[in-house]
Amino acid sequence: MAAMALSATSVAVFFFLAVLSGGDAAVVEHTFVVSQVKMNRACRGDTLVTVVNGQLPGPAIEVTEGDSVVVHLVNKSPYGLTIHWHGVKQRLNCWADGVDMVTQCPIQPGRNFTYRFNVAGQEGTLWWHAHVASFRATVHGALIIRPRSGVTSYPFPEPHKEIPIFIGEWWEVDLVKLDTTLGDGVDYNPVNTTINGKLGDLYNCSGALEDNFIIEVEQGKTYLLRIVNAALFSEYYLKIAGHRFTVVAADANYVKPYTTDIIAIAPGESVDAIVLADAPPGKYYMVALGNQQPPPDIQIPPLSSRVLVKYNYNPSKEQALTLGASVMAPEMPDQHNTIASFYFHGNMTGSFAHLPVPVHVDEHLFISLALGVICRGGHVPSPSLPCSKLNGSILAATMNNISFEFPSNVSLLEAHYRGNMSNAGMLHKLPDKPPIVYNFTDRAMISEGSEEAALESTLIATTVRRFRFNTTVEIVFQSTTVLQSDSNPMHLHGHDFFVLAQGLGNYNAERDVGRYNLVDPPVRNTVLVPSSGWAAIRFVTDNPGVWFLHCHYGFHMSIGMAVVFEVDNGQTLNTTLAPPPADLPICEQHDSSVAYE
Ligand SMILES: *[C@@H]1O[C@H](CO)[C@@H](O)[C@H](O)[C@H]1NC(C)=O
Ligand SMILES: *[C@@H]1O[C@H](CO)[C@@H](O)[C@H](O)[C@H]1NC(C)=O
Ligand SMILES: *[C@@H]1O[C@H](CO)[C@@H](O)[C@H](O)[C@H]1NC(C)=O
Ligand SMILES: *[C@@H]1O[C@H](CO)[C@@H](O)[C@H](O)[C@H]1NC(C)=O
Ligand SMILES: *[C@@H]1O[C@H](CO)[C@@H](O)[C@H](O)[C@H]1NC(C)=O
Ligand SMILES: *[C@@H]1O[C@H](CO)[C@@H](O)[C@H](O)[C@H]1NC(C)=O
Ligand SMILES: *[C@@H]1O[C@H](CO)[C@@H](O)[C@H](O)[C@H]1NC(C)=O
Ligand SMILES: *[C@@H]1O[C@H](CO)[C@@H](O)[C@H](O)[C@H]1NC(C)=O
Ligand SMILES: *[C@@H]1O[C@H](CO)[C@@H](O)[C@H](O)[C@H]1NC(C)=O
Ligand SMILES: *[C@@H]1O[C@H](CO)[C@@H](O)[C@H](O)[C@H]1NC(C)=O
Ligand SMILES: *[C@@H]1O[C@H](CO)[C@@H](O)[C@H](O)[C@H]1NC(C)=O
Numbered sequence: 103m104a105a106m107a108l109s110a111t112s113v114a115v116f117f118f119l120a121v122l123s124g125g126d127a128a129v130v131e132h133t134f135v136v137s138q139v140k141m142n143r144a145c146r147g148d149t150l151v152t153v154v155n156g157q158l159p160g161p162a163i164e165v166t167e168g169d170s171v172v173v174h175l176v177n178k179s180p181y182g183l184t185i186h187w188h189g190v191k192q193r194l195n196c197w198a199d200g201v202d203m204v205t206q207c208p209i210q211p212g213r214n215f216t217y218r219f220n221v222a223g224q225e226g227t228l229w230w231h232a233h234v235a236s237f238r239a240t241v242h243g244a245l246i247i248r249p250r251s252g253v254t255s256y257p258f259p260e261p262h263k264e265i266p267i268f269i270g271e272w273w274e275v276d277l278v279k280l281d282t283t284l285g286d287g288v289d290y291n292p293v294n295t296t297i298n299g300k301l302g303d304l305y306n307c308s309g310a311l312e313d314n315f316i317i318e319v320e321q322g323k324t325y326l327l328r329i330v331n332a333a334l335f336s337e338y339y340l341k342i343a344g345h346r347f348t349v350v351a352a353d354a355n356y357v358k359p360y361t362t363d364i365i366a367i368a369p370g371e372s373v374d375a376i377v378l379a380d381a382p383p384g385k386y387y388m389v390a391l392g393n394q395q396p397p398p399d400i401q402i403p404p405l406s407s408r409v410l411v412k413y414n415y416n417p418s419k420e421q422a423l424t425l426g427a428s429v430m431a432p433e434m435p436d437q438h439n440t441i442a443s444f445y446f447h448g449n450m451t452g453s454f455a456h457l458p459v460p461v462h463v464d465e466h467l468f469i470s471l472a473l474g475v476i477c478r479g480g481h482v483p484s485p486s487l488p489c490s491k492l493n494g495s496i497l498a499a500t501m502n503n504i505s506f507e508f509p510s511n512v513s514l515l516e517a518h519y520r521g522n523m524s525n526a527g528m529l530h531k532l533p534d535k536p537p538i539v540y541n542f543t544d545r546a547m548i549s550e551g552s553e554e555a556a557l558e559s560t561l562i563a564t565t566v567r568r569f570r571f572n573t574t575v576e577i578v579f580q581s582t583t584v585l586q587s588d589s590n591p592m593h594l595h596g597h598d599f600f601v602l603a604q605g606l607g608n609y610n611a612e613r614d615v616g617r618y619n620l621v622d623p624p625v626r627n628t629v630l631v632p633s634s635g636w637a638a639i640r641f642v643t644d645n646p647g648v649w650f651l652h653c654h655y656g657f658h659m660s661i662g663m664a665v666v667f668e669v670d671n672g673q674t675l676n677t678t679l680a681p682p683p684a685d686l687p688i689c690e691q692h693d694s695s696v697a698y699e
């Protein structure tokens with residue numbers, strides 16, 4: 103594919119968008135009924151899962167840029183729920199962001215709520231998912247945004263077909279239980295990986311193979327895969343035997359076309375990639391393989407699933423004999439290879455070179471991402487008396503040594519709107535840098551040892567960082583090796599950001615600022631902070647409200663790797679948060695996010 107010609111087209115598309123937006127926008131309306139259904143997977147026909155409209159993945163919302171979306175949510179499940187529209191900027195409309203106890207109280211069982219929002223200034227693949235407990239494992243679906251001036255104005259040749267690919271994980275454990283017991287060190291693993299809800303034929307159920315998702319292709323045609331990692335647990339590598347991908351967008355922002363034989367995608371990320379069916383007619387597997395830190399991190403069996411890519415053709419008899427049975431499988435990287443993901447993310451550049459990256463930074467934050475422990479019964483540990491010698495510990499995940507706790511009686515957005523944030527609970531300001539500087543990426547810290555006890559103890563609070571409207575913020579996220587060496591896919595609500603740079607080891611401003619890409623950085627809503635490494639982002643607080651910033655691993659998020667950014671109103675009406683919708687669910691006293699019935 104000719105990269106030069108493509109980027110020239112992108113500029114033209116941008117021009118048309120600017121001219122045509124505000125035209126005849128449509129209203130796209132859906133009804134989402136959330137309920138529990140029994141599904142048949144992994145040799146069991148009775149796994150109870152919470153889904154939308156009985157489907158896994160749930161219904162796709164397809165819009166044209168500038169459209170309004172109206173979703174009537176009918177909650178027939180036994181749990182309180184919210185739905186988050188992942189990556190939708192929700193300008194001046196934070197009320198529709200759908201974060202439990204942050205932007206709204208959950209929609210209780212038997213109740214309804216209608217989400218209303220516009221999708222403006224974004225094109226590509228986003229998605230929606232539940233934002234309560236771990237329900238996003240099964241309550242999720244695509245949100246596809248096409249150009250206002252038609253699919254012929256994609257900044258790449260119009261594909262023959264568009265195919266959503268949802269990477270997920272199948273769980274047999276109750277997702278509420280999964281969420282509430284994580285901090286207690288109870289380990290549950292997913293059964294295995296799913297693609298578009300199917301375990302695939304790697305899963306052999308005593309002789310009966312599970313179904314594969316099948317992509318039928320015609321030779322010479324191109325296919326746009328809209329790939330989303332909706333999994334709770336793992337980053338994934340994706341490869342198709344005998345084929346290459348051309349990545350054209352990520353997180354609903356176009357990127358400079360990048361051709362590769364492997365895609366790396368972390369939870370919360372989306373990638374749009376074109377595949378040209380240019381191989382000899384036959385059958386090929388597309389394999390998704392979970393990527394896992396090497397020991398001494400705790401190991402689980404590999405996570406994997408596959409799709410069958412099948413050419414439509416009439417084979418001759420001899421061909422049928424030779425090709426019919428055999429399916430070409432791709433050679434996957436080692437499951438402990440983390441560098442292929444580092445390179446994939448490092449090779450991405452943004453497509454609109456003329457989008458200015460703000461050069462003057464108003465606020466600098468340096469945020470360490472770590473695990474830690476809280477002693478049971480409120481004991482304060484010391485190196486000589488760690489929690490283990492007191493009454494045991496609860497595992498926590500932290501940002502600058504604070505583990506996020508949801509408020510329990512009022513949503514933060516309601517409190518913010520009433521100018522009453524300080525009464526919302528145990529509010530605590532996120533420090534601008536880690537309270538203690540240590541060797542963040544010293545691998546000796548992964549295994550538990552007494553010398554780490556002083557670092558591990560941590561604080562639990564509702565952490566908030568407030569910003570004035572129109573502040574340019576730079577954040578350097580530093581992954582650490584305290585107790586484990588996971589990467590961290592950090593997702594910010596209500597804003598996209600520039601990803602300026604990433605590196606391995608400890609961030610060093612003197613050395614690393616010079617590596618920033620201020621010319622054509624990718625624009626994203628999720629940044630993968632590499633394992634034992636760092637990533638730097640920059641954005642402008644142009645959207646008043648309270649916006650969640652959190653790790654998209656289910657495990658890290660459930661035990662507190664999160665914070666809320668509070669953005670003040672600007673000076674004018676068009677920079678001021680709108681009033682709440684009249685039917686916004688009201689918090690009942692000590693409403694808990696999950697109602698047990
Ligand atoms: C919720 O919506 C459904 C379907 O539109 C309707 O039948 C039901 O009466 C509504 N329930 C409430 C409590 O509004
Ligand atoms: C998932 O499937 C792969 C391929 O069959 C298998 O090797 C692996 O052990 C499975 N993982 C788990 C967690 O069972
Ligand atoms: C599936 O498992 C059965 C035994 O349970 C075995 O006979 C069969 O070869 C396996 N099939 C595949 C494709 O792995
Ligand atoms: C891009 O990927 C190649 C390997 O595929 C790697 O050698 C190179 O360092 C990567 N570039 C960046 C900036 O990460
Ligand atoms: C330790 O935990 C147990 C069970 O939760 C509790 O009954 C006991 O009071 C705790 N002891 C201390 C010293 O906190
Ligand atoms: C703030 O909250 C307190 C305690 O709930 C309440 O008494 C007060 O009226 C609130 N103030 C505003 C401005 O809503
Ligand atoms: C909410 O709970 C906190 C403590 O959890 C309490 O200080 C505050 O007064 C409560 N606010 C309301 C409005 O009940
Ligand atoms: C931090 O730890 C790493 C890995 O153990 C080591 O290579 C590095 O030299 C250490 N850095 C400092 C400044 O001590
Ligand atoms: C975190 O804070 C606790 C006190 O709340 C302190 O004991 C511990 O050393 C701190 N750890 C780090 C890594 O800052
Ligand atoms: C934001 O700040 C910049 C200067 O830093 C200024 O040029 C711009 O007009 C401001 N925008 C708004 C909407 O206030
Ligand atoms: C708000 O409105 C003013 C005047 O109508 C306009 O100049 C400005 O660009 C608008 N700001 C935003 C952020 O839309």
Ligand SMILES: [Cu+2]
Pocket residue numbers: 471588589590591653654655658659663
């Ligand atoms: Cu994380």
